[in-house]
Amino acid sequence: MDYKHVLITGGAGFVGSNLAIKLKTNFPKLTITCLDNLKRRGSELSIKRLKDTGIEFVHGDIRNQEDLVFENIDLLIECSAEPSVLAGINSSPDYLINTNLIGTLNCLELARQHNSHVLFLSTSRIYPMSYINDLAFTETPTRFEIKDTQKISGASSRGIAEDFPLDAPRSLYGATKLASELFLTEYMDNYGIKGINNRCGVITGPWQMGKVDQGVFVLWVAKHYFKQKLSYIGYGGEGKQVRDFIHIDDLYKAIETQLQNFGDYQGKTYNIGGGLENSISLKELTKLCQEITGNTISIESIKENRPADLRFFIADSTKFLKQSKLSWQKDARATVIDIYNWIHENEDSLKSILS
């Protein structure tokens, strides 16, 4: 790894803290600083994990340029966000826009001042909702499936690829991320900043503070673990909505590969998601959670769709996987087992957050 000083914004969050700890463990000579305003409930638990690994924690807010003063940075990994697709829908979008767009711009400014590399965590939510929900599909007893032949470009049974059209609404959350992607492109073009843009689907694994509007995988395992209730919301209320997921260990491997070969990936946008092989419906996830936790819980059926929900999302990550020659190692069972073990080992500190 050619870097010396790495700054991870949102570094006490699920993705930021896990990337920081894995990078420091694998490359002990790196100096890593994690900045976070601890807005996400449970992120405070990361402070000890980071310090124990030799990572500096700075309590700061990317909305404030005054908080973004550092002597040396040669790599910035931008992981801070209000990551919920429901943010701003029935409330003010101020926090969402000020963090996910203005805050990201502040981070790009920091990168410009230091001429550092930038790795940006974008989202599959930049793809328009109506186009995804209009895709031709079939229905099996447990899930919705995307048909192989579609009228629209960039869609097949393998999922949504990078050339899927972008000219329709995608949620306020998705819009802040797409706008940030555009500014990253402009910073690269105008100022010669070198960056990589990763559009991630559902990422999951230990240390994700799953809640109803973000982190569904952990939410599902935790509710089974603590024997509480869940609901299948929308699309008939049968839990047939499908998402692909990538385990945080696989995401780390993808990012480590990019960082070690930055020149090969810079200036490009990649979908990074579990894909068709690592996709699961809520109904299928319930079965897995029952098997692994040994608990069966009550799941209410609500037929009406929730705002900003999708029938399915599967990322077609062929571009990245072909270039990197990587394949994902953690399937649904391995992922649920990892989350289960993490909850079990940290039950006391997690109970009030996840249940």
Ligand SMILES: NC(=O)c1ccc[n+]([C@@H]2O[C@H](COP(=O)([O-])OP(=O)(O)OC[C@H]3O[C@@H](n4cnc5c(N)ncnc54)[C@H](O)[C@@H]3O)[C@@H](O)[C@H]2O)c1
């Ligand atoms: N987890 C997923 O499934 C997923 C999927 C696609 C993209 N992403 C993106 O990955 C990145 C990391 O997401 P995550 O899952 O780790 O979310 P997270 O909520 O666990 O982490 C985000 C962190 O940012 C911090 N934060 C929020 N506002 C801040 C601010 N103004 N200043 C400083 N820190 C602030 C929060 O306290 C939190 O610790 C985000 O950009 C998110 O949009 C996540």
